[in-house]
Amino acid sequence: xxxxxxxxxxxxxxxxxxxxxxxxxxxxxxxxxxxxxxxxxxxxxxxxxxxxxxxxxxxxxxxxxxxxxxxxxxxxxxxxxxxxxxxxxxxxxxxxxxxxxxxxxxxxxxxxxxxxxxxxxxxxxxxxxxxxxxxxxxxxxxxxxxxxxxxxxxxxxxxxxxxxxxxxxxxxxxxxxxxxxxxxxxxxxxxxxxxxxxxxxxxxxxxxxxxxxxxxxxxxxxxxxxxxxxxxxxxxxxxxxxxxxxxxxxxxxxxxxxxxxxxxxxxxxxxxxxxxxxxxxxxxxxxxxxxxxxxxxxxxxxxxxxxxxxxxxxxxxxxxxxxxxxxxxxxxxxxxxxxxxxxxxxxxxxxxxxxxxxxxxxxxxxxxxxxxxx
Ligand SMILES: *Cc1c(COP(=O)(O)O)cnc(C)c1O
Numbered sequence: 001x002x003x004x005x006x007x008x009x010x011x012x013x014x015x016x017x018x019x020x021x022x023x024x025x026x027x028x029x030x031x032x033x034x035x036x037x038x039x040x041x042x043x044x045x046x047x048x049x050x051x052x053x054x055x056x057x058x059x060x061x062x063x064x065x066x067x068x069x070x071x072x073x074x075x076x077x078x079x080x081x082x083x084x085x086x087x088x089x090x091x092x093x094x095x096x097x098x099x100x101x102x103x104x105x106x107x108x109x110x111x112x113x114x115x116x117x118x119x120x121x122x123x124x125x126x127x128x129x130x131x132x133x134x135x136x137x138x139x140x141x142x143x144x145x146x147x148x149x150x151x152x153x154x155x156x157x158x159x160x161x162x163x164x165x166x167x168x169x170x171x172x173x174x175x176x177x178x179x180x181x182x183x184x185x186x187x188x189x190x191x192x193x194x195x196x197x198x199x200x201x202x203x204x205x206x207x208x209x210x211x212x213x214x215x216x217x218x219x220x221x222x223x224x225x226x227x228x229x230x231x232x233x234x235x236x237x238x239x240x241x242x243x244x245x246x247x248x249x250x251x252x253x254x255x256x257x258x259x260x261x262x263x264x265x266x267x268x269x270x271x272x273x274x275x276x277x278x279x280x281x282x283x284x285x286x287x288x289x290x291x292x293x294x295x296x297x298x299x300x301x302x303x304x305x306x307x308x309x310x311x312x313x314x315x316x317x318x319x320x321x322x323x324x325x326x327x328x329x330x331x332x333x334x335x336x337x338x339x340x341x342x343x344x345x346x347x348x349x350x351x352x353x354x355x356x357x358x359x360x361x362x363x364x365x366x367x368x369x370x371x372x373x374x
Contacts, residue, residue, distance in 0.1 A: 024317040024318060024321070024338070025317070025338065025339065025340075030042055032333070034049065034052070034054075034059070034060070035060065036057075036060045036356065037057075037060075037356055037357075037358070038050075038052075038054075038057070038354055038356045038357050038361065040052075040333045042333070045331075046331075047328065047331050047332055047333045048331065048332055048333065048357070048361050048365070049332075049333040050332055050333065050334045050351045050352060050353070050357075050365060051333055051334050051335045051350065051351070051352055052352060052354070053211075053212065053231070053232035053233070053352060054232070054233075054235055054354055054356070055212075055215060055216045055232060055233040055285075055286070055289045055308050055352065055353070055354050055355065056215055056216075056233045056235065056275075056278070056279060056285040056286060056289065056354065056355045056356075057235075057285070057354050057355045057356030058215075058233065058234060058235030058236075058275040058278060058279070058285075059235035059236070060235070060356065061235065061274075061275070061278060063274050063277075063278065064235055064236070064271050064274045064275050064278070065271075066274075067267075067270040067271055067273065067274035068236075068267035068268070068270055068271040068274075069267070070270065071091065071266040071267045071269065071270030071271075072266065072267040074266070075089055075091070075266035075267075076266060077265060077266075077267065078262070078265050078266075079262050079263035079264060079265055079266065080262075080263075081262060081263070082258075082259065082260065082261060082262055082263060083258075083263040084252070084259060086263075088263070089263060089266050089269065091266055091269035091270055091273065092110055092263065092264070092269060094269075094273060095108075095110050095240075095269055095272055095273050095276075096108040096109060096110055096240075096248075098273060098276050099240050099242055099276075100242050102276065102280070103221075103226050103242040105224075105226065105242040105243050105244070106243070106244055106245040106248070107242070107243065107244070107245040107247075107248035107249070108240055108241065108242040108243075108248060109240065109241050109242075109248045109251050109252070109255075109258070110230075110238055110239070110240050110264060110269070111238065111239040111240065111241065111255075111257060111258055111261075112238065112239065112257065112261045112262070112263075112264060113229065113231065113237065113238060113239045114141065114209070114211055114227065114228060114229030114230075114231060114238075114239035114240075115141040115144075115239065116239055116257035116258075116261060117227050117228075117229075117239030117240060117241050117257070118139070118141035118142050118144070118145040118209065118227055118239070119141055119144050119145040119148055119257055120145075120251065120255030120256055120257030120258050121145065121207075121225070121227060121241050121251060121255055122142070122145030122146055122148070122149050122176070122178070122207070123145060123148050123149040123150075123255075123256070124247075124250060124251060124254045124255050125149075125174070125176055125205065125207065125225070125247075126146075126149040126151040126174055126176050127149060127150055127151060127174075128149075128150035128151065129151075129172065129173040129174075130149070130151040130152070130172050130173050130174040130175065130176070131151055131152050131153075131154070131168075131170055131172035131174075131175045131176070131204075132146045132149065132151045132152070132153045132154070132175075132176045132177075132178060133153075133154050133156055133164055133167040133168055133175065133176070133177045133178070133204070134146055134153060134154070134155055134156070134177075134178040134179070135155070135156060135158055135159065135164075135178070135179040135180065135183075135190065136155040136156060136157060136158050137158045137180075137183055137185070137186060138178055138179060138180055138209070139180060139184055139209060139211070140341075141209075142178050142180075142209055142227075146178065151172075151176075152170070152172065154167040154170075158183075158186075159188065159190055159191055161191055161194040161195060161198060164177060164195060164198055165198045165201070165202070168198060168199070168201075168202035168204050169202070174205070175199075175202060175203065175204035175205070176204060176205050176206075176207055177195055177198070177199050177204050177205070177206050177207070178207045178208075178209075179192075179195060179206075179207075179208055179209075180208065180209045180210075180211065180212070181208050181209065181210045181212070181213040181219050181221060182210070182211075182212040182213040182216070182217070182219075182306060182307040182309065183212070183309075184211060184212050184309070185309075185311060185337055185341065185342050185348070185350060186309070186311050187212075187305040187306070187307060187308075187309030187310055187311055188305070188306065189213075189219070189306040189307070190208070192206075192208065192219070192220070192221055192222055192223065193220070193222060196222035196223065205224060205225065206222065206223040206224065206225070207223060207225040207226075207227065208221060208223040208225070208226050208227065209227045209228065210226055210227070210228040211227075211228055211229045211232055212232060212307055212308075212309060213228075213307060214228045214229070214232065214233050214234065215232075215233030215234060215279045215285075215286055216233055216286045216289055216290065216307045216308050217286060217290065217306060217307045218283075218286075224243055224244060225241065225242075225243040225244075225247065226241070226242045226243065227239070227240070227241050228240050228242075230268075230272040230275075233275075233279065233286070234272050234275040234276065234279065235271065235275045236268050236269075236271035236272040236275055237264065237268045237271075237272075238264045238268055238269070238272060284355075285355040286355070288355040289307075289308040289353045289354050289355050289357075290305075290306075290307060290308055290353070292308075292353040292354075292357055292359065292362050293305050293307070293308045293309070293310055293351075293353040295359065295362050295363075296310060296351065296353065296362050296365065296366060297310055299363075299366040300312075300366060300369060300370075308352055308353045308354070309350065309351070309352055310350075310351040310352075310353070311337075311348045311349070311350050311351075312348055312349040312350075312351065312369070313346050313347075313348040314347055314348055314349065315345055315346065315347060316345070316347060317336070317338045317339070317347045319347065320336035320337070320338060320347035320348055320349060321336045321338075321347075323336070323349055323372045323373060324336040324349060326368075326371070326372035327349070327365075327368055327369065327372050330368035330371065330372070331364075331368070332364075332365055332368055334349050334350070334351055335349075335350070336348070336349060337349070337350045349369075351365075
């Protein structure tokens with residue numbers, strides 16, 4: 001190992017870290033053990049987590065865990081190679097058929113993660129001669145996919161249909177309009193019917209990311225291309241794209257993050273399949289996460305959300321961090337969300353509700369939030 005290179009990298013990276021620290025933007029990992037009932041244990045202290053995306057509590061469900069364990073015994077812990085190289089574990093096809101049926105599309109494709117699904121799919125749909133019109137609050141992976149495509153990119157004001165219509169006026173070969181369904185950091189719902197109509201008028205194609213809607217709320221989604229993740233309400237890991245059959249086929253040959261990345265581990269695929277069984281058999285789980293979010297909002301006079309995400313925007317980073325620390329002291333894990341995940345000046349607490357929570361947990365949380373903001 002070259003000593004001079006190592007030292008130069010040390011100097012570079014520690015200067016960058018110092019700058020992030022000074023701006024209050026340095027991020028740190030905290031060892032935390034998650035368990036049933038939304039419990040998260042950190043530094044030996046058990047807390048209730050109101051910040052994960054395990055909306056249905058399925059990551060801890062005995063049937064989901066058993067399915068993963070059984071698949072590990074039967075197929076092994078890992079996929080061995082990319083699906084095109086070593087052969088396709090049959091669980092992939094099962095899951096893809098299942099997803100397409102759930103989404104009412106002709107076909108589905110599973111990717112290594114939601115992030116990989118986005119950055120692989122968008123450059124297949126659009127290239128340098130094309131136009132991508134994207135909501136300004138769309139997730140980082142959608143923006144990265146747009147950038148990787150080489151298309152011209154216009155970001156429009158959040159959920160502003162007129163702004164999207166005017167951005168779509170530009171003449172280009174192909175046009176995509178990209179948005180989330182339920183927005184990850186704001187919890188609101190995109191005006192999907194109006195955006196779809198705008199696409200029809202402009203000859204554009206609507207692409208949505210349903211990471212936070214899937215399993216929580218059944219959205220009437222007119223988008224022909226629907227991206228999502230298996231790592232949130234499905235309690236497992238992996239991403240997917242559902243859409244027209246020939247596009248889904250094309251991804252196998254052209255999506256770089258599909259072709260050049262190893263397939264999902266069989267235990268993960270089996271966990272996602274078992275989770276979808278439960279998600280579909282017990283729709284009351286999604287309803288419960290939404291009801292708990294409503295209960296919380298009603299008590300704090302906040303607007304009721306369409307799904308299970310409630311933002312409490314506090315403004316400056318310090319304020320959000322301090323509120324998060326106070327909640328932690330009261331036994332609740334609610335992380336502060338800060339730039340660049342959200343726009344500067346909109347640092348916030350982001351509360352997420354799960355079917356695994358008890359109503360009493362939410363009632364105590366409300367009190368803790370009142371105290372923390374006092
Ligand atoms: C979490 C998330 C992703 C990424 O999904 P992963 O499976 O975690 O890679 C993509 N889009 C949105 C909106 C998300 O919230």
